[in-house]
Amino acid sequence: METRATKVALWAWATLIFLFLWIPLAIMALYAFNASNIQSWPIPGFTTKWFSEAWNDPEVRDALWLSLRAGLLATGVALVLGSLAAFGLSRARFFGKDSISFLFILPIALPGIITGLALNSFFVLLGFNFSLWTIVIGHATFCVVIVYNNVIARLRRTSGSFFEASADLGATGFQTFRFVTLPVIATALVAGALLAFALSWDEIVVTYFTAGAQNTLPLLLFGFIRQGQNLPIVNAIALVVIVVSLIPVALAQRLTSDPGAGRG
């Protein structure tokens, strides 16, 4: 249908878009190994010293530790609430079902600044002190929907006769959950958890409003960049942040793409 010239132009366009998407990340990765502490291009030589310098910086370690704890706890909360929500909404039809699923989508549909500011007002109003837990609550609001989406997609693809067969064979609801439901949704749960962690791990817009005085890794980077401090360390951490968020996403992608159900 397309002429030859159109095809060539579209190939060129797609190539340019691909380069546009990935060159900035490639450049960022190279800067992490910049031998000079002046951030100009091209970099004069390669070194790995900034990684060890970052690793030995107590401020960076504290931030790393806080980010890991906040990510794991938010993921835990999201797993419980997100899968409960998916179970409740997957089969039953009742009044208000659509508004409930809308409720869970709201935190990713609204601009992050509104979620962040709203939670900030809420915590101040209740007299909560900002802590690890306020960060966890903030992250959990948008992590729940990730787990919810993964689990509900899996439940919708699973035939209801599995659960009926289990009941027919005399299993209690708890046995059915343990031996039928859980194996069916296991990989969806793991994928949801990985994605939720990846989202929490590098979130900054909401975190800024719910963190108080302590820094997660992205908050620490944001502060360093704005003040123009420790830029070589920033580059090294930036590469670590990229890699740590891509690994869970790649794993999650493998877990959810089952070849049996694959349709072009």
Add this chain to the structure above:
Amino acid sequence: MPADAAGATEGSPRGGALRSLSRFSWRRPGLKAFGQISAPVAAFLAVYVAALVALLIQSFWTTDSFTGKLIHSWSLDNFRAIANDPYPAIIQRTVLIASAVTITCMLLAFPYAYFLVRIAGRRLRLALLVATVLPLWVSYLVRVYSWRLILNPDGALNWFLNGLGLPSLNIAYTNWAMWLVFTYIWFPFMVLPVYASLERVPYSYLEASADLGAHGFTTLRRVILPLAVPGLAAGSIFTFSLTLGDYIAPSLVGGPDSSLIGTVVFESLGLANNAPFAAAFAMVPLGIMAVYLAIMKRLGAFESL
């Protein structure tokens, strides 16, 4: 357990409380679903919805300019202040940049999505879709920062331009830089719905158009483009709304004249410690989005999300 246990032993004490509970919940799926859904819904109402209400209430309060303490009395002062300088100009700039970013993303994404659907083979299409979505999962802060390195006067952009014999381009810390960076960051959100809408255009439509004597361009304009409008509209919701609320990109790649709505909210709370004004100002993007969503709904955006 014999297979007829559930039917034959109805009412018998065998199995105890656990079994009767599970039998009960099996008979009443609605009640079971209610039990499961109540915990997450309660959590969301008690925290998220309550927080949004707190934001709304707070926007009607004021702060004492000397002590910085909240004054819990109702007033519209914050909303009146939005009409004063420099805020109308900031709102105008934000909407302008959000629109420019949205249109640029559409122009970039349409041919790309078309390539994915009609030209690329199955494997290349999958690989490129993954390559397009993956950057969304890379820290948004890091992606903005990478452009700060690239756009620096002695960064990669000018190195490249000078290498081609072109003059340097100093757009670091300007509104042009914000436009470029927002386009880069939100672009994947535009590609996905446009791709989905183009994928649904049946090949027979294109054949029919050609049979009726339409040229390639006419087919594009009269058949493909109208069918892609819902996808473009759906993508624009993301690109527009995300730009409205952002404060990271203006603070990292913007200049002195690059304050956006997000910047005002961020600085009202962080620097001026005026939470009520920040709350009132946060209603501005909400209001703009309400209007925007109403328009996009008419274009069929919600069927393509």
